[in-house]
Amino acid sequence: MNTTAQLKKNYHFIKYQKLIIVAIVIGFLSALLAIILKRMTEHYETILLDKASNHWYFFILFPIFGLSVISILRYYLFQKKENKGIREIFETTAQRRNSLPLYKIPSHFINGFITVIFGGSTGIEVSTVVATATIGSIAQEKENLFNRHKTELICAGVAAGITALFFSPLAGILFAWEVISKKINAVFLLTCSIASAVAYLMIQLLNEKPLFPVQLQGWHWHALPYFVLLGLLAGMNSVYLTKSVLFFKKHFSKIKQHSNRIIMGAAILSASLLLLPQLYGEGYHAIKENILLANHTLLTLSVALTFLGIILLKPIVTSVTLASGGDGGVFAPSIFIGGFIGLLLAICLNTFFNANVIPLNFMILGMGAMLSASINAPLTAIFLTCGIINDYTLFFPIVLTCWVAKYTAQAIYPFTVYTYNAVAK
Structure with missing residues (x-):
């Protein structure tokens, strides 16, 4: 040599x-x-x-x-x-x-x-x-x-x-x-x-625990069309989240006095928290509470309004938090919103169509699907979702919903909050 x-x-x-x-x-x-x-x-x-x-x-x-x-x-x-x-x-x-x-x-x-x-x-x-x-x-x-x-x-x-x-x-x-x-x-x-x-x-x-340790019951093939529906809904909602973040950042940036941004942002955030305390912080506390009750949750007017309020308001309060100077991103909000989309869809399917789906499964699938669409990273979302519950029972449904959600979001709006730039404007 x-x-x-x-x-x-x-x-x-x-x-x-x-x-x-x-x-x-x-x-x-x-x-x-x-x-x-x-x-x-x-x-x-x-x-x-x-x-x-x-x-x-x-x-x-x-x-x-x-x-x-x-x-x-x-x-x-x-x-x-x-x-x-x-x-x-x-x-x-x-x-x-x-x-x-x-x-x-x-x-x-x-x-x-x-x-x-x-x-x-x-x-x-x-x-x-x-x-x-x-x-x-x-x-x-x-x-x-x-x-x-x-x-x-x-x-x-x-x-x-x-x-x-x-x-x-x-x-x-x-x-x-x-x-x-x-x-x-x-x-x-x-x-x-x-x-x-x-x-x-x-x-x-250090004996760290999975974010949402759960006991899953398996899944049924007859639920496949509903998994696709969940992916479609998650993809559409991810676009709503992305556009909310871009909208509020754009308009808050026009406020020259930073103190005024803080006051306006805090006012919107406080009003939302008084209405729905589940929106406080990243919201994992609310996810954990609903995971325990998911399979026993019945559709009532109060439950429907609460879940709809969470799904519609979370993108706004997340956007306002970031636009007024808070630190963070759309990672946790995507998981949070997706969980409630999945739960609401499941109990609606069981109530109105006697679909006999498992609401807990739909919560987990919704988290992964929404994250996949929001950050345009389906493989990350698939394995992250399995990681946060430390269980791979739902691997195939997670793969399906994550890919459907990603392509749905891309078909509606080709950008995420990470990839949006001057070209998109």
Whole structure:
């Protein structure tokens, strides 16, 4: 072997050795960050929601307090720059010289936490994704050997964060591919697989539980047409969510005084929370309550109006939260809305058509279908849905509804909140 070939072989050996080490570190730090943010948010959201449920005026005070604190922190601590969510990652990966600055970790961690615990109707998923992507970006900057692998290391952080939140390494890797990278190579597979494996090991060691542990009863082939119908409804509602976010961001951006945006946003959010407390935060508390009762829920006027109100108002309050300065994205709202679409459809089918479908199954399927359509990532949605319940019983129906929802949404409107740009305007 000549000297040039030997040097090239040594270079690749050293590079992959270092990539393995850095992927382990990224996986550990990203999982740790995601788990801490998840636990803190769940703990304090429960406390503050309980306070507001017992004293209605907190539904008015919490949103304006939370949005105001975020604005103050952004002005004095985070370089007066607003968080753009997933778009920040796109802007970084699009150009080799760009990078995610270190302050993006505390910025998204703190702002995402404050947004949700004080009633902002989003979730911590996008905050976690950008913060963990920043870990990968910083790791790339520390070693010249990684100059050509910035996207792969960012994706490793993202994959580990999603794995830690949703109990599914496959969902983490697929999200990094479908949404962030759009391409696969050897370095991507190596770093994302290792980071996700480390994150999964972390959640096992720390005894993390699936988001919605359930006992499923199987499913029936006669329900296939109804699964398709659910996919169609989820796809249409995802377009409503996307257009709501774009509409409110556009019109709130015309309000020059940021304090006026906060006041207007808090007013809309507070009025919605007083009407439907289920809209508080990411809404997982309401999903968990309804999962327990799903198969015993009967269609009454009160139930129908409540579920319709949730489905129609959640996109608006999510959009207002983001437009007025809150941190987050459409990840959690999609899961939340999809769950209630599925439950309402199932009890309507059983009441009016004697369809004999299982409402709990439709809740789970609705979550995946709505997420698939909202972020245009059906493979991520399929494995993430199985991960959040830690059960693959509904795998085939989930595949069906996720793909139907995605293509329905694309047929109506070709953009998501992630891909919308000046061309769409």
